[in-house]
Amino acid sequence: xxxxxxxxxxxxxxxxxxxxxxxxxxxxxxxxxxxxxxxxxxxxxxxxxxxxxxxxxxxxxxxxxxxxxxxxxxxxxxxxxxxxxxxxxxxxxxxxxxxxxxxxxxxxxxxxxxxxxxxxxxxxxxxxxxxxxxxxxxxxxxxxxxxxxxxxxxxxxxxxxxxxxxxxxxxxxxxxxxxxxxxxxxxxxxxxxxxxxxxxxxxxxxxxxxxxxxxxxxxxxxxxxxxxxxxxxxxxxxxxxxxxxxxxxxxxxxxxxxxxxxxxxxxxxxxxxxxxxxxxxxxxxxxxxxxxxxxxxxx
Amino acid sequence: xxxxxxxxxxxxxxxxxxxxxxxxxxxxxxxxxxxxxxxxxxxxxxxxxxxxxxxxxxxxxxxxxxxxxxxxxxxxxxxxxxxxxxxxxxxxxxxxxxxxxxxxxxxxxxxxxxxxxxxxxxxxxxxxxxxxxxxxxxxxxxxxxxxxxxxxxxxxxxxxxxxxxxxxxxxxxxxxxxxxxxxxxxxxxxxxxxxxxxxxxxxxxxxxxxxxxxxxxxxxxxxxxxxxxxxxxxxxxxxxxxxxxxxxxxxxxxxxxxxxxxxxxxxxxxxxxxxxxxxxxxxxxxxxxxxxxxxxxxxxxxxxxxxxxxxxxxxxxxxxxxxxxxxxxxxxxxxxxxxxxxxxxxxxxxxxxxxxxxxxxxxxxxxxxxxxxxxxxxxxxxxxxxxxxxxxxxxxxxxxxxxxxxxxxxxxxxxxxxxxxxxxxxxxxxxxxxxxxxxxxxxxxxxxxxxxxxxxxxxxxxxxxxxxxxxxxxxxxxxxxxxxxxxxxxxxxxxxxxxxxxxxxxxxxxxxxxxxxxxxxxxxxxxxxxxxxxxxxxxxxxxxxxxxxxxxxxxxxxxxxxxxxxxxxxxxxxxxxxxxxxxxxxxxxxxxxxxxxxxxxxxxxxxxxxxxxxxxxxxxxxxxxxxxxxxxxxxxxxxxxxxxxxxxxxxxxxxxxxxxxxxxxxxxxxxxxxxxxxxxxxxxxxx
Numbered sequence: 001x002x003x004x005x006x007x008x009x010x011x012x013x014x015x016x017x018x019x020x021x022x023x024x025x026x027x028x029x030x031x032x033x034x035x036x037x038x039x040x041x042x043x044x045x046x047x048x049x050x051x052x053x054x055x056x057x058x059x060x061x062x063x064x065x066x067x068x069x070x071x072x073x074x075x076x077x078x079x080x081x082x083x084x085x086x087x088x089x090x091x092x093x094x095x096x097x098x099x100x101x102x103x104x105x106x107x108x109x110x111x112x113x114x115x116x117x118x119x120x121x122x123x124x125x126x127x128x129x130x131x132x133x134x135x136x137x138x139x140x141x142x143x144x145x146x147x148x149x150x151x152x153x154x155x156x157x158x159x160x161x162x163x164x165x166x167x168x169x170x171x172x173x174x175x176x177x178x179x180x181x182x183x184x185x186x187x188x189x190x191x192x193x194x195x196x197x198x199x200x201x202x203x204x205x206x207x208x209x210x211x212x213x214x215x216x217x218x219x220x221x222x223x224x225x226x227x228x229x230x231x232x233x234x235x236x237x238x239x240x241x242x243x244x245x246x247x248x249x250x251x252x253x254x255x256x257x258x259x260x261x262x263x264x265x266x267x268x269x270x271x272x273x274x275x276x277x278x279x280x281x282x283x284x285x286x287x288x289x290x291x292x293x294x295x296x297x298x299x
Numbered sequence: 300x301x302x303x304x305x306x307x308x309x310x311x312x313x314x315x316x317x318x319x320x321x322x323x324x325x326x327x328x329x330x331x332x333x334x335x336x337x338x339x340x341x342x343x344x345x346x347x348x349x350x351x352x353x354x355x356x357x358x359x360x361x362x363x364x365x366x367x368x369x370x371x372x373x374x375x376x377x378x379x380x381x382x383x384x385x386x387x388x389x390x391x392x393x394x395x396x397x398x399x400x401x402x403x404x405x406x407x408x409x410x411x412x413x414x415x416x417x418x419x420x421x422x423x424x425x426x427x428x429x430x431x432x433x434x435x436x437x438x439x440x441x442x443x444x445x446x447x448x449x450x451x452x453x454x455x456x457x458x459x460x461x462x463x464x465x466x467x468x469x470x471x472x473x474x475x476x477x478x479x480x481x482x483x484x485x486x487x488x489x490x491x492x493x494x495x496x497x498x499x500x501x502x503x504x505x506x507x508x509x510x511x512x513x514x515x516x517x518x519x520x521x522x523x524x525x526x527x528x529x530x531x532x533x534x535x536x537x538x539x540x541x542x543x544x545x546x547x548x549x550x551x552x553x554x555x556x557x558x559x560x561x562x563x564x565x566x567x568x569x570x571x572x573x574x575x576x577x578x579x580x581x582x583x584x585x586x587x588x589x590x591x592x593x594x595x596x597x598x599x600x601x602x603x604x605x606x607x608x609x610x611x612x613x614x615x616x617x618x619x620x621x622x623x624x625x626x627x628x629x630x631x632x633x634x635x636x637x638x639x640x641x642x643x644x645x646x647x648x649x650x651x652x653x654x655x656x657x658x659x660x661x662x663x664x665x666x667x668x669x670x671x672x673x674x675x676x677x678x679x680x681x682x683x684x685x686x687x688x689x690x691x692x693x694x695x696x697x698x699x700x701x702x703x704x705x706x707x708x709x710x711x712x713x714x715x716x717x718x719x720x721x722x723x724x725x726x727x728x729x730x731x732x733x734x735x736x737x738x739x740x741x742x743x744x745x746x747x748x749x750x751x752x753x754x755x756x757x758x759x760x761x762x763x764x765x766x767x768x769x770x771x772x773x774x775x776x777x778x779x780x781x782x783x784x785x786x787x788x789x790x791x792x793x794x795x796x797x798x799x800x801x802x803x804x805x806x807x808x809x810x811x812x813x814x815x816x817x818x819x820x821x822x823x824x825x826x827x828x829x830x831x832x833x834x835x836x837x838x839x840x841x842x843x844x845x846x847x848x849x850x851x852x853x854x855x856x857x858x859x860x861x862x863x864x865x866x867x868x869x870x871x872x873x874x875x876x877x878x879x880x881x882x883x884x885x886x887x888x889x890x891x892x893x894x895x896x897x898x899x900x901x902x903x904x905x906x907x908x909x910x911x912x913x914x915x916x917x918x919x920x921x922x923x924x925x926x927x928x929x930x931x932x933x934x935x936x937x938x939x940x941x942x943x944x945x946x947x948x949x950x951x952x953x954x955x956x957x958x959x960x961x962x963x964x965x966x967x968x969x970x971x972x973x974x975x976x977x978x979x980x981x982x983x984x985x986x
Contacts, residue, residue, distance in 0.1 A: 193744035194752040194760075196709055197813060199729050201767040202737050215754035 032295055039291020045284030053100035060094040064251045075267055086260055086270045095251035096277050102246055103253065103281065106166055107232035111225050113171030118178025119221070123209040125179065126186025137183070140176035148173055149238065156244045163246060166239065170232055181224055185217040192216075223293045230285030237278045253278050302373075304333040304474055304507050305354070310367035310377075312346075312353050323349050324531045325583060326367070328608070333474060336501060336508040338518035338539070340554075341528035342832040344577060347511045349531075351477045353377075354509070355394055356384055372474065390420040393468035397480040399460035402467075403452040409463050410448030416471050435466040438503075439496060456922075458489035462496065469504055477509045482517055486694040487859065488918045491903035494520045495915065513832065515558065516905025519543065527551045530577065530588040533608060537617035540909050545630065547611055547619040549593045552630055557837030558907055559866035564885060565844050570866065572838035576802055587621070595623055646684025646869075649853050650706065650821055654715030655679040655725060657701050661926075671926035675701040677877045678715065682959075683821070683870065688847065688854040690868035690885075692861060692900075696922075698877040699857045703825045706855060707742045708732055719821065738768045738817035745826035747806040751798040757784075757809045758794030761816055768817035783812040787842060804835035811842065818850070825857045840867055861904050865889055873897045876923065876933040883960030892971035894962045895940040932965065940974070942966060 033039045052059070061082075062068070067089040068081070077084040083092040125136040143151075152169055159165050189195065190213060198212050239245040240254020253274040260270035312324040324346050331337050339347045352358050354369055356376060369376040372391060374383070396402050404412055413432035417423050423431075429448075436444035439462040452460055461481060468476055478497070482490040494517055501508055501521070510521050518525055519539055526536035527550065535548040546552050553573040560568075575592040586602035587593070593601070600622055611617045612625050621627070657676040676698040683689035691699040704710040706717055708729030717725030719740060724732060744750040751760055758780050765771040765779045781791045787808040798806055807827060814822055824843065828836040840863060847854050858864050864871060864885075871888040873881040873896065881894035888897065899916040920937040923929055932938070935946035942965055951963045962968055 192752075193746055193750045196707075196744065197742070197750070197760075197764075197810075199709065200707060200737060200740075200742055201764050201817070202730075202732075202734065203767065212752055216752065218754075 033291060036291040036294050038287040039295065042284050042287030042289070042291055045280060046288060049100055049281050049284065050104060052097055053104050056094075056097040056101060060091075060097045062091040062094045064095045064098040065090060076269060083273050084267075084269045086256070087263060087267075092256075092270065092273050095256060096253070096274060099251035099253045099256065099274070100277070100281075102163060102250075103233055103236055106163055106170070106236055107229050110167045110170030110174065110232050111229045113167060114174035114178050114228065115221065115225050117171060118175040119182045119214060119217075121175065121179035122182025122184075123186050123214060126183040127190055127205060127209050127213070133183070136179065140179050143173060143176045148235075149242070152235070152239060153242070153244060156239070161239075161244050161247060166236065166245070170235065174228055174232070177228070178221070178224065181220060182214075182217055185220065186213055189213045189216055223289050226285055226289035226292060230282040230289070233278060233282050233285070303330040303370075304335075304372065305329075305331040305509075306368075306370040307350075307354070308368045308370070310350070310353060310369060311365045312349055312358065313363055313365050315361045315363070322531070322583065323362075324353070327531065327533055328367075329526060329533060329536070331475070331507050331509060333507050334501075334505045335524065336510055336522040338522035338525040339509060339511045339528060340513065340515060340518055340525060342513060342554075342577065342834060345528040346531040347528050348479055350528075351394070351479050351509065351511055354477065355388060355392060389416055389473075390471045391473050392475045392477065393471065393473040395461075395464050395468050395476065395478045395481045397483050399457065399464045400452060402464045403460060405452055407451075408448065409450050409452065409455070413448070413463070413467055413470060416467060420471050431470060432466075435470045436463075438469075438500065439463070439466045441466075456489075457485055458493060461485065461493055465493075465497065465500070469500060469506065472504065473506055475509065476506045477511070479511045480513070481510075483512070483514070487861070487905075488694065488899055488903045490517065490905070491915060492917055494905065495917070497521050514905060515543075515554065515833075515907035519907055519909055520905055527554070532588060532620065533618075534589065534620045535618065536608070537611075537614070541614060541617045543907060543909050545614075545617075547617070547624045547627055547630075548589075548621050549595050549627070550589045553592075554833060555632065555907065557834050559837075559840070559860075559862040560908075561862055561865050561889065561901065561904060561906065563866070564868070565866055570837040570841055572841060573834040576804065576835070595627060597623065646687045646853075648682045649685040649720055650681070650683040650689070650717065650855060652679055652681040652702065652706075652715070652717045652725070655681075655702065655705065655712055655717060656714040657698075657705060657710060658713045673926050674877055674928055676705070677928075679872075679874075679877070679879050681872050681879065681882065683853050683855055685820070685853055686847070686851045687869040688856055688867055689870045689872065690856045690858060690864040691872045691874055692858055692864045693874035694859060694900075696876070697874040699859075699874050700825055701877075702874075703742070703823050703855065703857050706821075706823050707740060734768075739820040741814040741817055741819040741822055743807070743811055743814050743822060743824040743827045745829055747803040747810070747830055748798075750810040751801075751806055751813075753798050755797070756794065757789075757796055757798070757801070760809065761794070761813050764813045764816035779816070783815055784809075786815060786846065787812045802835075803831050804839060807831065807835075807839055808842065811839075811846070815846065815850075819852060821853045821855060822847075823855045823857070826859070827856075828863065829858070829860065836863070843867070861900055873900070876929075878933055879963065880934065881960075881962050883956070884958055887956070887958055887960040891975040892956075892962065892968045893975055894964055895938050895966070895971075896934050898975060899937075899939065932963070940966060940971075 033043065068085060068091065069089050072085070072089045075085045075087070081091050081093065083096070085091055121136050121140070125133040151173060155169050156165060195208060195212055198208050236245060237254035240252040241258045243258060245254050246252045256274040257271045260267070264271055307327065307329045310324055310327045311322065313320045313322050327350065329337070339350060341347050349362065352362065353364055354376060356379070358364065364377050367377060371387065374387070376387065379387070410429070410432055413435065414425060414428035417428040417431055418425065432448065433444045436447055441447050441459060441462055455463065482493050485493060497508070498521055508521065510518060512518050522539055524536065525539055525542045526533045527542070527548065528534065529550050535542065535546065535551045542551060543555070546555060556571040557573060559570060573592055574594070578591055584602060585604055587606050590596045590601045606620045606622055608618045608620045611619055655676055656678055659673040659675055661672065679702065681689065691702060693699050701710065705712050705725050708724065708727060711728055712725040715725065716723050719736065722736070724736060729737065751757065761780045761783055762776040765776050771779055780794050784791055784793055789805060789808050789812070793801070793805065793809065801809065827843070828839050831839060843854060844867065846852065856864070856867055868885045871883065871885050872879050873888065873894060875896050880896045881888055893901065899918050902916045916939050918937045918939065923933065923936055929935065931945070931947040931949050932951040935941055938946065945965055951965050953961050953963050954968050955961045956968055962971070964971065
């Protein structure tokens with residue numbers, strides 16, 4: 001069964017070799033992702049938006065808040081304004097490009113926050129069981145039972161709307177969902193023999209939860225985080241539409257729709273283009289999630 | 300010569316994987332006459348199930364038949380379309396799978412499922428189908444067929460479910476019955492009853508049987524002929540007698556040599572594992588697939604060209620795929636080496652269980668009522684001597700794993716306790732044990748797939764144990780890991796691998812290395828070899844023995860396999876429904892007088908020897924539910940030697956025989972000895 005044991009084969013790997021191994025692993029993962037069509041399409045969409053957002057200061061044809069009064073006469077798409085202008089003469093393309101920036105910061109940050117908080121809650125509930133589980137699941141149920149938009153409105157009305165407050169609210173309201181998922185997986189994973197082995201060598205519960213259990217829950221967790229990022233994009237749009245998103249005048253996709261939907265009958269492009277931006281980003285994250293799940297099932 | 304029922308010619312099957320087309324079956328031929336039973340044996344991954352699925356054309360999306368013919372009753376199944384297949388499947392060929400729960404529909408009553416086959420295949424009216432279902436249920440020996448018809452699968456035990464699946468397969472009177480590991484998930488006494496049933500039904504129905512199993516013992520019980528598979532090819536076939544008494548292929552011999560038998564222990568006849576491990580099927584060399592592991596290999600001759608299955612000289616019905624077959628004559632089974640019997644007394648007691656009891660309180664369900672508590676272990680007394688092996692043997696649900704969990708502190712005793720080196724640990728959870736206590740008792744688990752964390756490398760798992768248990772610094776951890784890997788005979792390069800890149804045996808070795816990190820006085824091994832192939836099992840069993848001798852560690856070995864227990868143990872405890880039925884030195888427990896349960900277990904063990912004839916003791920009667928606490932002897936409901944109401948009413952007295960041997964039974968031991976002498980005495984191998 002064993003190959004002959006050569007002396008000194010177990011030297012520590014050099015940093016360069018370690019780096020090369022990490023690179024190889026990532027290249028392999030990317031190649032695997034490329035095998036799934038939904039994942040490829042999803043990655044392309046999401047990466048396109050990320051690039052556009054990063055390059056917005058360079059490629060946006062106009063400053064996002066500049067009013068072109070001359071364009072007000074004909075706001076529809078033209079050579080000067082590819083996607084037209086809104087009712088205040090602002091270039092829609094520029095505003096969509098700039099508007100991608102807050103969304104692509106807030107949505108993922110809120111998901112990371114929710115994943116961190118939700119994982120800890122879910123791990124504790126699943127691992128300790130009994131009253132810890134009871135308290136955590138009940139609190140989560142209570143949060144989940146509120147109509148979400150109303151909850152956002154209450155909290156944001158109270159604390160005012162800023163990017164950080166939106167992240168905070170999204171984190172708090174999404175954490176229970178992540179907690180449920182992690183709890184379910186923990187209930188299963190804590191019965192594994194490697195957890196028993198860890199207990200038998202005297203590991204602390206925190207070590208067992210974070211090092212023995214959490215890494216094995218990462219597959220479904222990553223898929224879910226991807227989906228949640230898409231949902232967060234929708235919610236950020238909805239908050240903007242309700243007027244409690246980011247403070248004006250900086251562009252915000254939801255806010256752009258809110259400002260112009262009244263003119264839908266006359267100038268549909270003003271609301272439609274930001275809507276399309278929201279949808280495409282959401283679809284991108286969803287496809288990425290579908291692709292990741294496919295890959296997870298295959299292993 | 301008459302036309303065979305099934306004639307498979309040069310069957311080739313490939314699977315499409317990410318790595319490309321894998322030739323799983325590179326060209327296999329076999330024939331089966333009507334009424335004949337052929338056993339297809341081999342270790343996991345050898346392609347035996349693929350052959351069965353190919354015959355049924357059930358290969359699924361990734362498998363493909365790329366060549367060859369499968370002639371069955373004059374039709375080529377390999378070329379048949381969906382309509383043609385429907386006429387054959389279920390009607391002319393029926394299949395029985397390993398897991399009966401997966402073959403039965405959980406939302407339909409057993410009766411409706413049984414009636415389905417004759418109604419769809421033969422178009423008979425429901426009343427006739429019902430009559431036939433009832434008759435079939437009686438034939439598979441299920442008591443009260445009328446009541447069984449109305450039950451749902453989950454209301455039946457595993458053995459009953461498998462009988463139903465067999466009844467369902469035979470109800471249309473198929474010409475060929477394919478059984479894929481039909482008894483693998485069953486307890487040994489249940490397995491014995493199902494095998495006997497198959498044998499009897501075969502005689503009555505004249506169906507041919509293709510019996511697939513990894514267990515050589517069960518093949519002997521059912522089959523006329525055996526074909527041994529290795530890496531997708533048949534390496535040897537012949538009558539059961541030829542294969543088991545005069546095997547020619549080195550792989551067949553290897554398989555037989557690594558099986559522990561009831562007749563001898565580790566001191567008398569060491570197991571001989573097959574060297575190396577199964578090479579991946581991706582790359583095939585032109586020559587013999589077994590060449591890389593074969594002790595008789597001659598490079599060039601064996602490896603240069605394909606080796607066909609050829610008749611053995613003077614034995615026309617015996618075929619071997621080995622160029623040296625005619626040179627490799629004169630094989631005898633591994634025999635006991637006389638005079639090496641070491642005993643050395645029972646050893647100073649290090650683990651002592653006294654009146655150990657574990658009761659699980661079920662959780663309240665809803666507002667109404669509580670369910671009865673489950674008595675998993677009740678009043679168990681055991682002793683393990685320092686440096687010795689205590690084996691706890693019994694069927695599923697007997698409480699043996701609970702004892703292991705209490706020893707290791709993963710559960711605590713409800714009453715009584717366990718002392719480790721004189722200190723009470725049975726009521727102390729592992730978190731509350733002192734570092735020295737944790738170090739001195741470590742565990743090896745059953746499931747190779749869950750014993751190592753898939754997210755961590757082998758080196759991390761062992762290194763972490765060294766740091767926690769021995770306080771190793773980061774610097775000497777690597778050296779320690781390498782040393783432990785060497786002890787379990789793994790290459791140091793394994794340290795960098797994740798478990799998914801390891802075979803089952805390698806994972807179990809790594810898990811043993813992890814348990815050894817604390818240099819424990821006691822190793823508790825809960826079914827450590829049950830999930831492994833026989834050749835790997837032999838290597839692991841030998842490794843455990845070696846480590847135990849080298850380190851003077853005590854081994855508490857939990858198993859359901861009596862042959863392994865006979866081989867490995869110094870002391871044996873036979874458990875039944877949470878109680879110890881019999882306890883004593885291995886030589887005493889495996890010789891009369893036996894507890895009636897031990898006797899039944901021994902008679903049920905499938906022995907891979909066609910000359911081994913025992914009077915089988917069939918256990919009838921019902922196993923008490925887990926939450927019923929029998930007033931008398933727990934075995935009374937099934938005991939073939941029950942002497943009367945006293946068995947049901949009064950707990951059996953513990954009779955102490957010489958040499959620390961004790962039996963919990965109402966029948967006086969002298970009487971047991973008289974009843975049992977000469978009945979099931981295990982045959983000494985190589986007599």
